[in-house]
Amino acid sequence: MKRGYHHGNLRQALVEAALDLIAEQGPTGFTLSEAAKAADVTPAAVYRHFTGRDDLIAEVARQGYDIFAALMEFAYNNGKPSPLAAFEATGRAYLAFARKYPGHYMAMFESGLNLQAYPDLAMVAQKARDVQERAAEHLAQNLPGTKRPPATMVSAHIWALSHGVVELFARGAPGAKSPFAPEDLLESGIGIYLRGLGLLPPDK
């Protein structure tokens, strides 16, 4: 691939190089120098587009949250065809996102970067979370008031389960081999959970 003195779209090229590196070596193994090299550019050139290493990672995470929020929104599909189906879809979307965008996922959840330090990042992260909370809210309305847990709690449960499945079973993780596919594990786990909420027939 040829190019002249000017790159054309170095900023995005660096983001994509970072994505590959993060997916391969984790967010802490990622180095600015390697990203520059992968983009066929001097390390110093990075500073024309980012204030430094952390800023580059933050941009990766930002793009990740954007995609994630859109995916969740799409999965939720305004609660169609049913609140239950829509909610289940958001759970699946979480895992699908982690699978399809490992670099983004790791930058978002495993880079340890401080969300408070990047206000715009915190905002778009919140946006993604809101979708699932809305789905849980919608779902909870089907429950009799007396045994209705708060929607934020339901959302947190599903989020935690999804995240746990990803970290433990959808990676080359801590020898955590399991005889089940992560997708099946999550699907069945959510199923049992929803039955516990009284949203699915108790026997099946």
Added chain:
Amino acid sequence: MKRGYHHGNLRQALVEAALDLIAEQGPTGFTLSEAAKAADVTPAAVYRHFTGRDDLIAEVARQGYDIFAALMEFAYNNGKPSPLAAFEATGRAYLAFARKYPGHYMAMFESGLNLQAYPDLAMVAQKARDVQERAAEHLAQNLPGTKRPPATMVSAHIWALSHGVVELFARGAPGAKSPFAPEDLLESGIGIYLRGLGLLPPDK
């Protein structure tokens, strides 16, 4: 604190220094040099007791798995007073361990070290996992055969939920503030899940 030319118990002192550092800065932020310094010793001295940096982290993880397995065993308490109570106790034990031994926990689950490369480590890790699987097995016997999910699956669900709660809500994690205490989140999540399995009264 005085000491002569010989330290006395440098090996364990290094492990404990590593624990503190890992708890503070994460397993990737941990450096051999800092651990040596914290133990009041030259970096080179470390090589009298460990083959290198990774070996030191592995030892930390090993001790962690030992404690973890013992804690799970204690929580399980041979299925007393009831399989259900014992199972719930293992779930709580997971979170309690993560809280009380953050350095160990991080070395075990967030250091990215390859379990295959340390066979003894893989063994003790498996031992810890076995306890929870046994608890799930014991529990599953109370279920009618037709709707009984495999014990390994139940165990995986609970493990994933616990791990997710720890990572997302029991750390200074990704801005993941939640209005619920991690302990409550896990407790209620497991409760709903067990109800879904038909092991708790459907309404309560």
Added chain:
DNA sequence: TGTACATCAGTGAACGCGCGTTCACTGATGTAC
């Protein structure tokens, strides 16, 4: 009890390395006239 000696835990200096970041610069691009 005293001396010689083997053992080995810890020293200190050195190494090569890749990192993030800075700086004065150069050369391509696009705009004004």
Added chain:
DNA sequence: TGTACATCAGTGAACGCGCGTTCACTGATGTAC
């Protein structure tokens, strides 16, 4: 259309730093006689 010039993206050399690891060494300890 052609020339002068401002802009600014990317260069290349250099920096200081801390890292993991090695090596020949030194000095404390414990054992044999």
